[in-house]
Amino acid sequence: MKAALIGCGAIASRWVRSLLADGRIEIAALVDPDQQSAGVLSDRYELSPAFATTLDEALALTPVDIVVNLTPPDHHYRVSREALAHGLHVLTEKPLALNLPDALDLVHLARERGLLLAVMQNRGTDPGFLAFRDTVRVGGRPPFVVAADSLVTLPGPGFRSSQHLPVTTDLAVHAFDQVRALITAPPTEVTCSETPTGFLAPHSSIATITVRFADGSLFTYRGGYIVDPLLRTDANGDWRVEAHGFAARWAPDPAIRHKTAEAGPPAYQRCITAMVDALHQPGTAPVPAVGNLGSVALLDAALQSATIRRPVPVPEVPDVRP
Numbered sequence: 317m318k319a320a321l322i323g324c325g326a327i328a329s330r331w332v333r334s335l336l337a338d339g340r341i342e343i344a345a346l347v348d349p350d351q352q353s354a355g356v357l358s359d360r361y362e363l364s365p366a367f368a369t370t371l372d373e374a375l376a377l378t379p380v381d382i383v384v385n386l387t388p389p390d391h392h393y394r395v396s397r398e399a400l401a402h403g404l405h406v407l408t409e410k411p412l413a414l415n416l417p418d419a420l421d422l423v424h425l426a427r428e429r430g431l432l433l434a435v436m437q438n439r440g441t442d443p444g445f446l447a448f449r450d451t452v453r454v455g456g457r458p459p460f461v462v463a464a465d466s467l468v469t470l471p472g473p474g475f476r477s478s479q480h481l482p483v484t485t486d487l488a489v490h491a492f493d494q495v496r497a498l499i500t501a502p503p504t505e506v507t508c509s510e511t512p513t514g515f516l517a518p519h520s521s522i523a524t525i526t527v528r529f530a531d532g533s534l535f536t537y538r539g540g541y542i543v544d545p546l547l548r549t550d551a552n553g554d555w556r557v558e559a560h561g562f563a564a565r566w567a568p569d570p571a572i573r574h575k576t577a578e579a580g581p582p583a584y585q586r587c588i589t590a591m592v593d594a595l596h597q598p599g600t601a602p603v604p605a606v607g608n609l610g611s612v613a614l615l616d617a618a619l620q621s622a623t624i625r626r627p628v629p630v631p632e633v634p635d636v637r638p
C-alpha cells in the first residue's frame with residue numbers, strides 16, 4: 317500500500333522512521349505547502365516520493381491508498397475529511413478533530429466508505445502508563461482524585477506559536493486519553509483556562525483544566541510549554557491518584573525513558589504498527605478512532621470553556637457501534 321504524508325514538520329520524522337521500520341507501507345508522496353520541510357525529510361531518510369503542496373496535486377502525480385495526517389490540529393478535520401472523501405484510509409495524529417460533531421462526521425464517513433480511520437494515542441497506551449492504570453484499578457476504588465502535571469520543552473515549536481489554545485489542543489488531549497483509562501465513569505463538566513506566557517517564549521502557554529465525573533471523581537491538570545529543561549516533566553506527565561485508603565504516583569524521569577532495551581519500541585511506534593496491522597486485516601477496514609471519541613468530547617468542552625470562561629458540560633458521545 318502507498319501513503320501520502322500530509323504535513324512534513326517535526327513529528328513526521330517519527331512516522332517515517334516507524335513506517336520504514338515496519339516496511340509494509342511505501343511513502344509515495346510528501347505533501348506540505350512548505351516544500352523545504354518536505355525536501356529535508358526526504359533527504360534525511362533517502363526517500364524518493366512525489367512532492368506536492370496539496371492532496372489533489374499528489375494524487376495527480378502518484379496513486380495513493382492512505383493519508384497520514386500530520387498537519388497542525390486545526391487542519392485535522394479538513395485534511396482527514398478530504399482524504400476519506402477521496403476513498404483513502406486515514407491515519408491521523410491527535411486530536412482526531414477539535415469538536416465532537418466533526419469527529420463523528422469523520423467516523424460516519426469512514427464507516428460509509430469502508431475505510432480505516434485511526435488516531436495516534438501514544439500517551440494513553442504507553443506501557444508504563446498502562447502499568448500505573450493497572451495499579452490504580454487493582455488497589456483503588458472510585459471516586460478518585462487525580463492530579464497531573466505535564467510541562468514540556470520543545471526543540472522547535474512549529475505551529476504552536478500561532479495555534480489558538482495550543483496547550484489544550486496539542487498537549488492536554490494526551491491527558492484526556494490517559495485520564496479516561498484511570499476513571500471509567502462518564503465525565504460531566506470541564507473547566508479550562510489557557511494563558512499565553514509569551515514572556516518566556518513565543519509559543520509558551522499554560523493551561524489548567526478541571527474535569528468532574530459522574531461518580532464524584534475529580535481530575536485536575538496543569539500543562540504547558542516551558543523553556544528550561546530542568547523544570548520539565550516527562551512528556552507522559554507526572555500523575556498522582558488518591559482514593560479512600562489508596563494513593564499512587566507515576567512520575568517517569570524525562571531523562572531516562574526508553575533508553576533501555578527492555579523498554580521495547582516506544583508507544584508511538586506500537587500505535588503505528590497497530591494501525592498498519594488494522595489496514596491489513598481482511599474484510600472491511602475497522603474504525604478504531606471510535607474509541608477516541610470520549611477524548612474529543614473532553615477537548616470540545618475544554619475549548620468551549622476556555623473561550624467562554626465558564627464550566628461547560630461534556631457532550632454525550634452517541635453509541636456509534638455498527
Ligand SMILES: NC(=O)c1ccc[n+]([C@@H]2O[C@H](COP(=O)([O-])OP(=O)(O)OC[C@H]3O[C@@H](n4cnc5c(N)ncnc54)[C@H](O)[C@@H]3O)[C@@H](O)[C@H]2O)c1
Pocket residue numbers: 322323324325326327328347348349350353369386387388389391409410411436438473474475476485486584
Ligand atoms: N503524538 C505525539 O506525541 C505528538 C507529538 C508532537 C506532535 N504531534 C502532533 O502532530 C501534528 C504535527 O505536529 P508537528 O510538531 O509536526 O508540527 P509542525 O508545526 O512542526 O509541522 C506541521 C507541518 O504541517 C505543515 N502544514 C500546515 N498546514 C498544512 C496543510 N494544509 N497541508 C499540508 N501541510 C500543512 C506545515 O507547513 C508544517 O511543515 C500535530 O497535530 C501535533 O499535535 C503529536
